[in-house]
Amino acid sequence: MKICPVTLLIDDESSKAEHESTMCPVSSVNYTVNKIETEADDESHTSTVSKTLMEQTLREQTEETRLYLVEIARDEYIDQDARSFARTVAEIVEWWQQYAKEKNPTTHQIDFGVGPPLDLLMVLALVPEKYQGFIRIEDKHRSPYGNGENLSWLHEQTMDVLIGLGKDPFPASILFGQGLASMVRDDVDEGWRVFTGRSWLEDQIHLWSNDELEPNLYQFPPETKKIVFCFNPTEIHWTVVEVKLANDVWTYTLYNSLFQGEKGPTWRACQEQFPLLEQLICHASGFPEPDTREIVAATSAQQDNTYDCGPIAIYNALELLEGRRPRTEVDAEELRLRYLMRILNGLYLLDERLETPEFRACMREICLEYPS
Numbered sequence: 401m402k403i404c405p406v407t408l409l410i411d412d413e414s415s416k417a418e419h420e421s422t423m424c425p426v427s428s429v430n431y432t433v434n435k436i437e438t439e440a441d442d443e444s445h446t447s448t449v450s451k452t453l454m455e456q457t458l459r460e461q462t463e464e465t466r467l468y469l470v471e472i473a474r475d476e477y478i479d480q481d482a483r484s485f486a487r488t489v490a491e492i493v494e495w496w497q498q499y500a501k502e503k504n505p506t507t508h509q510i511d512f513g514v515g516p517p518l519d520l521l522m523v524l525a526l527v528p529e530k531y532q533g534f535i536r537i538e539d540k541h542r543s544p545y546g547n548g549e550n551l552s553w554l555h556e557q558t559m560d561v562l563i564g565l566g567k568d569p570f571p572a573s574i575l576f577g578q579g580l581a582s583m584v585r586d587d588v589d590e591g592w593r594v595f596t597g598r599s600w601l602e603d604q605i606h607l608w609s610n611d612e613l614e615p616n617l618y619q620f621p622p623e624t625k626k627i628v629f630c631f632n633p634t635e636i637h638w639t640v641v642e643v644k645l646a647n648d649v650w651t652y653t654l655y656n657s658l659f660q661g662e663k664g665p666t667w668r669a670c671q672e673q674f675p676l677l678e679q680l681i682c683h684a685s686g687f688p689e690p691d692t693r694e695i696v697a698a699t700s701a702q703q704d705n706t707y708d709c710g711p712i713a714i715y716n717a718l719e720l721l722e723g724r725r726p727r728t729e730v731d732a733e734e735l736r737l738r739y740l741m742r743i744l745n746g747l748y749l750l751d752e753r754l755e756t757p758e759f760r761a762c763m764r765e766i767c768l769e770y771p772s
Contacts, residue, residue, distance in 0.1 A: 455504040458539060462505045462520070465536045466493040472534060481733065485531050488740045489524070495747040496520045506539055512746045514564025515578060516557045525554050526740050528733050529707060552736075554710030556582060559630055559638070562714050562739050563721070565746050570721045575620055577629035584673050585635050601676035608683050615684035618677075622686070628720045630713055633669035638713040641670070642698075642720045650678060650690045655700040655726060657712040662697045670695050701730040708732040714739065 469490035473483050493505070500508035509517035521542050524535050532551040540546040544553050560578050570576070589599040596603050607613040620627060627643040631654070640655040652674050656666055674695060682689045701712050711732050719726040 458504050458506050458537065461537045462493060462497065465534070466490050466497070468536060469493065469534055481737075482531060482534075484737055485527060485740070486534060488737065488744055489527060489534070492523060492740065492744050492747065493520065495744070496523075506537055507541075510747070510750070512561050512565060512750065515560035518557055518561055518743075522555045522558045523740070523743055525552055525558065526711075526736050526743070528552055528736055529705070550707045553707045554638070554714075556630065556632070559710055559714050559717075561746075562742060563717050565742050566718050566721065571723060573623050573625040574721055574723065575624055575627050576717065576721055577620075577627045579617060580627070580629040581631050581633075581641075581673070581677065584631070584669075584677065585633055586669070587635055599676070601673060601680065604680055605676060605683075608680065613680075613684075618680040618684035620681065620685045620687075624685070626720075627681075628717050630717065631666065631670075633673065634665050637666060638709040639666050640713045640716040640720065641674075645687065646690065647688055648691045650693045652693065652695045653698045654695070655698050655713075655716040655720075657700050657703045657709050657716075660697070660699060660702065667697060698726075699728050700726065701728050703732065711735040711739065 469486040472478055473487035473490060475483070478486075496505045496508060496510070499505075499510055506520050509519050511517040521537075521539060524537070524542065527535060529550075529552040535542070535551075540548075542551055543549055544555075556579075563576055564578075583600050585600075592598065592600050592603060596606075598606060604613060604618075608615075625645055627645070629641055629643075631639045631641045637658055639657070642653045642655070644651040644653075652670065654667060654670055656664065658664065659667065674693065678693065679689070681687065700716060703709055703712055712730060712735070715730055715735055716726045
């Protein structure tokens with residue numbers, strides 16, 4: 401007997417019976433239970449068959465995409481930029497197919513060892529919007545809204561991995577706060593206040609005061625002088641924040657590719673969220689709380705569409721982590737190709753056939769040079 405659906409059905413019928421002041425005959429309940437069990441079996445079978453067919457379709461569409469990309473890469477009548485993207489993505493797709501084996505490559509996850517695992521759809525979002533027509537995979541998860549729009553809008557996982565795969569080693573005193581503000585979002589705060597009467601960070605502070613908070617997310621080593629993290633409080637726009645730590649003052653600098661200066665919803669969120677975030681970092685890391693804080697808006701490269709905030713944010717973060725000031729003029733399409741090649745590089749480094757660290761280092765530095 402299948403407890404969950406049966407119990408729900410009986411409870412529902414009992415509730416109706418009490419409301420209508422009648423009794424539900426036992427025979428009717430038994431008959432309905434048997435019917436529900438049969439229908440559940442049928443639905444389960446249908447669901448399994450549908451899922452199998454769907455995964456087979458996606459495998460076929462992935463291979464169709466790879467072959468189409470190879471064809472484009474070889475066509476000398478197509479512009480060089482399109483061919484470069486097609487060539488790189490075709491190789492990435494082939495690697496993903498090899499790792500997925502008989503599974504659906506679009507949802508198969510690969511762990512690069514520097515962040516959360518990625519699936520192929522997340523990586524395909526690095527393709528510029530104007531070339532997204534090359535990707536012949538009809539999966540609603542390709543779009544962040546499930547409506548086929550903004551196919552080049554990046555997931556946080558992709559950004560974390562690309563920053564982690566950064567070519568140059570970061571100084572020990574400069575750290576990337578991966579996931580530091582992942583839950584610092586307007587929609588999370590709104591829902592959290594319904595249950596607790598506090599925003600997410602306010603509740604984190606409450607948990608800390610009761611010794612109930614796991615500090616790892618907010619904990620940084622004592623030698624930390626600078627923290628860089630991705631910030632997306634509106635859930636629709638990626639920015640980057642650099643925090644310079646000193647005993648007397650912490651300076652927060654926002655790099656925003658959509659607004660220049662001290663304006664916009666992200667800027668307003670900075671004023672509300674950073675004092676709370678600061679408390680948690682100090683408590684978890686044992687830092688003295690600064691006397692004052694400064695929140696400033698830096699000049700950043702600007703996007704001219706609704707989906708290039710991610711690549712620009714990755715660029716800004718990497719420059720800051722490597723101790724450089726980000727340029728204000730960048731080519732987002734070039735950045736996307738650079739990041740796709742970085743993913744491809746990572747796939748080579750994961751290959752068990754690359755037996756020695758020396759060979760892997762050679763592959764990283766020579767065989768897969770990034771665009772300048």
